[in-house]
Amino acid sequence: MLPLLLVVTAASCGGTQAQGSNDQGDPKGAVWGSDGKGQERAYADLKYLCEEIGPRRIGTKGLEKTRDWMQVILGELKGWEVSLDKFEVNPPEGARRKGPIEGVNVLARREGTKKGEVWIASHYDTFDKPGFVGANDAGSSTVVLLELARQLQGEGPREGMTIVLCWFDGEELFPPLLWDNDTNSTFGSRDLAERMEKDKTIKNIKALVLLDMVGDAKLGLLKESGSDARLKQLFESTAASLGDGGLFVGQRPINDDHLHFRKRMVPAIDLIDFNFGPGHSYWHTKEDTLDKVSANSLARIGRLVTAALPRIEKEFGPKGN
Numbered sequence: 001m002l003p004l005l006l007v008v009t010a011a012s013c014g015g016t017q018a019q020g021s022n023d024q025g026d027p028k029g030a031v032w033g034s035d036g037k038g039q040e041r042a043y044a045d046l047k048y049l050c051e052e053i054g055p056r057r058i059g060t061k062g063l064e065k066t067r068d069w070m071q072v073i074l075g076e077l078k079g080w081e082v083s084l085d086k087f088e089v090n091p092p093e094g095a096r097r098k099g100p101i102e103g104v105n106v107l108a109r110r111e112g113t114k115k116g117e118v119w120i121a122s123h124y125d126t127f128d129k130p131g132f133v134g135a136n137d138a139g140s141s142t143v144v145l146l147e148l149a150r151q152l153q154g155e156g157p158r159e160g161m162t163i164v165l166c167w168f169d170g171e172e173l174f175p176p177l178l179w180d181n182d183t184n185s186t187f188g189s190r191d192l193a194e195r196m197e198k199d200k201t202i203k204n205i206k207a208l209v210l211l212d213m214v215g216d217a218k219l220g221l222l223k224e225s226g227s228d229a230r231l232k233q234l235f236e237s238t239a240a241s242l243g244d245g246g247l248f249v250g251q252r253p254i255n256d257d258h259l260h261f262r263k264r265m266v267p268a269i270d271l272i273d274f275n276f277g278p279g280h281s282y283w284h285t286k287e288d289t290l291d292k293v294s295a296n297s298l299a300r301i302g303r304l305v306t307a308a309l310p311r312i313e314k315e316f317g318p319k320g321n
């Protein structure tokens with residue numbers, strides 16, 4: 001993703017001091033999942049991504065390996081129908097890489113008893129830089145979705161709306177060209193949203209929650225200006241109800257995958273921390289490594305999304321249910 005504003009706001013870990021939190025407003029020892037071990041599994045997955053797989057750029061062996069690994073994990077879970085959504089990418093003229101490149105979005109769908117779909121999304125490709133392992137961007141959100149798949153599994157249809165977990169390919173730009181949301185970035189989400197608009201299936205999506213850069217050990221989410229106002233409110237009040245009211249720390253617009261759905265009238269939100277390291281200096285650099293990410297942050301995000309889900313279903317789902 002890229003900020004629409006070039007001025008990086010100073011770290012502001014202000015907000016209401018949550019009970020039981022330290023002086024940064026970060027609750028320690030957050031746990032996620034009925035066994036309290038969601039963050040441990042997610043962190044182990046992230047370690048595997050960073051240390052065993054490494055760089056995961058679109059159209060490369062690293063991303064193919066990632067996809068195979070994800071499919072093995074998802075294949076062992078109950079109730080998920082996994083599909084690969086392939087599309088063709090042609091990097092714009094002037095890009096170092098030449099097309100066509102095959103992009104692959106990965107989708108896992110768990111059918112529900114109620115009408116409508118809630119999408120929880122992340123990108124799973126990494127920035128094009130030699131040696132860049134993307135622990136935070138976007139390893140963190142990739143593994144949070146995988147752990148959500150474990151926690152939301154079950155036999156038969158789930159009680160509630162259909163859940164679609166979606167890992168977008170090709171979110172990152174092709175260097176040396178700059179970010180452009182319509183021509184050089186967000187290739188997977190753009191392609192899929194366009195196709196879903198054409199075949200009208202996009203109408204089934206009642207809410208889309210995008211996660212991006214959610215693992216920073218010093219976590220602070222933006223109230224992203226382009227996100228749906230009702231979803232923003234819902235997530236802020238959910239965070240507060242978890243005693244984590246300090247989780248949202250600033251406000252600004254961010255260009256990211258969610259906008260392609262947002263402009264097609266899908267209520268969508270981008271949960272993103274865009275202040276990574278001193279002066280945002282770890283972003284898209286080789287500093288984006290496992291040691292900058294914490295299991296505690298993964299827990300804070302995981303439990304937030306888990307707690308928000310029934311609220312989303314209530315507020316955005318079919319009435320009279």
Ligand SMILES: [Zn+2]
Binds near residue numbers: 127172
């Ligand atoms: Zn990025």
